[in-house]
Amino acid sequence: MQIFKVGGAVRDRLLGKPVTDIDWVVVGASTEEMLAKGYRPVGADFPVFLHPKSGEEYALARTERKSGRGYGGFTFHASPEVTLEEDLIRRDLTINAMAEDDQKNLTDPYHGQRDLEQRILRHVSPAFAEDPLRVLRVARFGARYAGLGFTVAPETMELMRQLSESGELQALTAERSWKEISRALMEDQPQVFIQVLRDCGALKVLMPEVDALFGVPQPEAHHPEIDTGLHTLSVLEQSALHKQPLTVRWACLLHDLGKGLTPEEEWPRHIAHEHTGLKLIKAVNERFKAPKDCQELALLVGKYHTHGHRALELKASTLLELLQSFDVYRRPQRFEEFIAACEMDARGRKGLEQRSYPQADYLRGAAKVAREVAVQPLLEKGFKGPELGEALKRERLKALKAYKDNA
Template sequence: MEIYLVGGAVRDQLLGRPVVDRDWVVVGATPEQMLAKGYRAVGKDFPVFLHGDSKEEYALARTERKTGRGYHGFAFHAEPTVTVEQDLERRDLTINAIAQHDDGRLVDPYGGVADIEARLLRHVSSAFVEDPVRVLRVARFAARYAPLGFRVADETMALMQRMVEEGEVDHLVPERVWAETRKALAEPMPDVFVRVLRDCGALRVLFPEVDALYGVPQRAEFHPEVDTGIHIEMVLRAAATIAPGDALVGYCALTHDLGKALTPADVLPRHIMHEQRGIEPVQAMSARLKVPSDYAFMAEMVCRHHLNAHQAFELKPTTVLRLLEALGALRRPERLETFLLACLADKRGRLHHEHDAYPQADYLRACREAAAAITSKPFTDQGLQGPAIGEAMKKAQAAAIASVSKPL
């Protein structure tokens, strides 16, 4: 029996990055031998075991064979005769197909170390095309490692384009698309995720609402980048800078301007009522991807109300109160924070505006605090009952908001 450290742990170790998860491959063992040594079986499709002490995953070396379309269509073969090289061959990228002996020696049959040095995301073998999830994974790894200079190898991009053209990506289920997207939105450069998907053609299949934004012009005085698709990429980059690792803010950034793809051609490059037009595609995209309810809610709120945030100083106190109530922010201040971070990303996601101030955020925070400080007790003490209490509180909350100072 031989045990190797594999995958991301080896890759990140070679990149000098923190190793978060450690996965192991066991060569020359049977499930019965693993159980006899105290490992606990957890794998359903193929033999995977948890170490009794570390709880880390130990998988028997295996090969796989394509049996159908989509990512479910595989048959796995795990026998003591399967070598570590054969196990590594089934992996997606060469940088993930490196194993390490317990003495530190590397097993690198597919050039992963050289690709790390060359900063290339390259597929291991032609079997890459058999699993459509790999298109999303490559885009996600590109979003993670772009700050280090990584790019998708030309031959790998060509394979991804072929997978899209042959309809393999059409068989991805929403749960897998969302799982990879959520991770990508938390990466340092989520805009690269979108760019890679667009370059291979998968964006129009998986995210047609986003793909439709490319080529849609905006007014240059407000958006020097002009192209709405480029604006979305810039907002995603700004969101990752402002709120690192926050996929919820990232999803709001991704979806906030979907309505601009529906602007009538005769009014372009203006986008009057794009917030209202965007609600339906945001709802459709969230429903199709089966995103969590908090993501769906906040994405709709940012789409619907981001211009109100930008124009906060011009809003009436009653309008500010309605905004806070729509967000549910009086009881859940974290919703206001998510909203404001996404709006700040929208503000800064424009050419030459990457460092703009956004005093509207502090003003709206102060408005929330003023409104939230109003309680029902003074009104019940006055003898008010039922709806009269709520009406009195709203008036008091609006008055409290009116008293909040605005920047000069």
């Protein structure tokens, strides 16, 4: 029985990056031996055990064979006869198919270390094409390591293209897809994830609404980059540079979907794209079963981001409607995330990445003024029920008019 550290832990140590999760593979052992040593079984599909003391996961070396469609369409075989090399060959990328023993002796049958040095994301074997989830995984690794100069090997990109055209991507569950998408969006360069998906044809399968933005022009005066797809990538890039949370990054990705529906004869203008885009944002939200906070913010940013940009020009009554729409009294954080998404949108324009965004502080100030309107004096005047709500609205409007006059 031999135990090896495998996958990401080995890769990241060789890259000089901090190692967080450690995967262990056990070669030459049976389920009975693992149980006898006090390991606790967890996996129903294949033999995975928890270490009796550390609680870390240890998997028996295994082989796998394609038996159906999608990510789950595999049968596994684990036995003491399965070698370390056989276990490693079923992994996705060569840089994830290395192992080391407790003396840090490296087992690297598929030249992962060489690909690390050459900054290449390359598939281990043709079996890569059996698992559609790997298209998303490779794009995610592209986003993670783009800053180190990593690119996808042409032959791997070709396999990803074949997978995208095969119909296999549609077999992925919403949950598995969202797990990869959400992790990718939180990488250092999430825009690379979208670009890699587009390069291999997966974006038009998974998110045709986003893919449709590429090649759609916008007015150069507001958008020096012109192309709506490139603008979306830039907004996503800004959201990562400014360390925004997942909710904001998701909203940044979807905020301009309505521009993909503008008839060509109306280009480069996109009148009412905020409203036409809502049904598309809703469709993408539902397709991936995005968490509720991500769904809500994406819809609100889609609908109101131009209000954000025009904040200084808005009438007090429009400003109040905007604040009410976000329920800034009970959910102040959501409005803060809206402001962040609007600022990322403003910065995601060629040559304008460093410009100031005075609308942010103006909107924060307006929210503060509206929140500070006291209810107690209105109660003391006898207002209650719907009448109280209307009176409160009038007082907030009065406060916002004063705020606007003094701004």
